[in-house]
Amino acid sequence: MEQSRGKQTRPAEGLKRPPMDQFLVQELNQLLANEYLLFTRTLNFHWNVVGPRFHSIHLFLEGQYKELLEMTDDVAERIRYLGSHPVSTLKEMREEGSLAEDPGSFPSTTNMLAELCDGHQEINGQIQEILDKDSVFKADRGTEDLLIQLQRKHQKMIWMLKSHLATETENSHEPSRHN
Template identity: 40%
Template sequence: MEINIGISEENRKAIADELSKVLADSYMLYLKTHNYHWNVTGELFHSLHEQFEEQYTELAEAIDEIAERIRALGYRAPGTFKEFNELTSIDEDTEEPEALEMVRRLALGNEQILRTARKALKPANEAEDEATVDLLTQRLDIHAKTAWMLRSHLE
């Protein structure tokens, strides 16, 4: 069925492509945060364990919203680890960092999503796609606050 939502196919594709990168970064940060939740140790265990749980729970909801927006634009949302790995700009961890290094890496991951989301704003703004702009604005607010809270542990 032809899609006629007031946004051209070219613009919908550009937006979906950028949202796919936001989705991939969000998924990779979700995995990293959940991993850290399970494996954090040390005197900050309790507070970080709880903070990481709040963060990965929020990311899980965001991942669904981002994927559903891609689908609403008429495109397939990436959904495999291979696809996410190709699209993401967040590195997977291959070692087991200490608690404060986990915090630092999560702060950097949230900052990376901020940069990726800002890039996605351009085609959404150009197409006057307010729904995507709203979604990305919410993500910017959440990731900026999360990065700040994580950085506060390191000061």
Template identity: 40%
Template sequence: MRTINIGLSEEQRQGVIELLNRDLADAYLLLIKTKKYHWDVVGPQFRSLHELWEEQYQALTENIDSIAERVRALGGYPVGTAEGFLELASIKEHGGDIPMATEMVSRLADDHEQVIRNLREHVDQCSDDFHDEGTADFLTGLMEQHEEMAWMLRSFIEGEDLKADGKLSTGKSKVPVKA
């Protein structure tokens, strides 16, 4: 079999492939969760969230393909089974419950933030431990995309405290109940 000679040792390539497969698993779970909420969401923000999640799952679908193909470019094989994704993923599924829209947004924001933390660590590992600046750069791009997606989700939750007149609803105007 022809050996790959791109200036990385076998050990370095395998290290990077392992990180990429973990990122692939998380991206896949996030795709499933985002699609499920795109289908399930109800409430006054239905249209905005339904459309936002469609945009996000389309971006995730493209990223998944890029991650898997980068694994191949480094001489590895991407994980491609549901069982394998569940085993490697760091984010968790929520057993098929159907929460309120705000809770959906909050869960997905948490997941994106988890993915951002993982990617930040993987970028450092790729360049410091595995001497692979190409993958470090690739993962940095993914991290920036997740940062933007997380910001869009957080903005929905932060808006929850706003009343229709745009003023913050702090709850302080309520008359205290006497004992």
């Protein structure tokens, strides 16, 4: 029992447990690092987008980085629930993450969106690899559920980014008028 201002309190349910399988915690920390790296890349592109689509892309990326920040927080909080500590410094994020960074690079709007799409696809694959290890989740359906939710969010972001990247002719569903 912990002492808090003269009262005895119990630690949170997850925190009183011994740390879960270190493999899972390591996988979640690597995921957390990649989520954070993609968040900072999205924020960078939000700040630095230019061109005729500035306003719409600026707002679009704002929505994406806000959602990524929530996703990052969810992963970190799950690691705490499992009785371990999330990576929490920029140095740790870079060491644990696998997403490449390109400091000082300011690509075109199209290339920004393509890079973000690639990042989401990489994380989507990373999540799938974790989920494919069924034995990890036999006693931890909460983490499995979190990963499935994160995967759905990344898949939606991939779809949205690809929709921004599509050309008018790729999206045309009207029959040709030149018969």
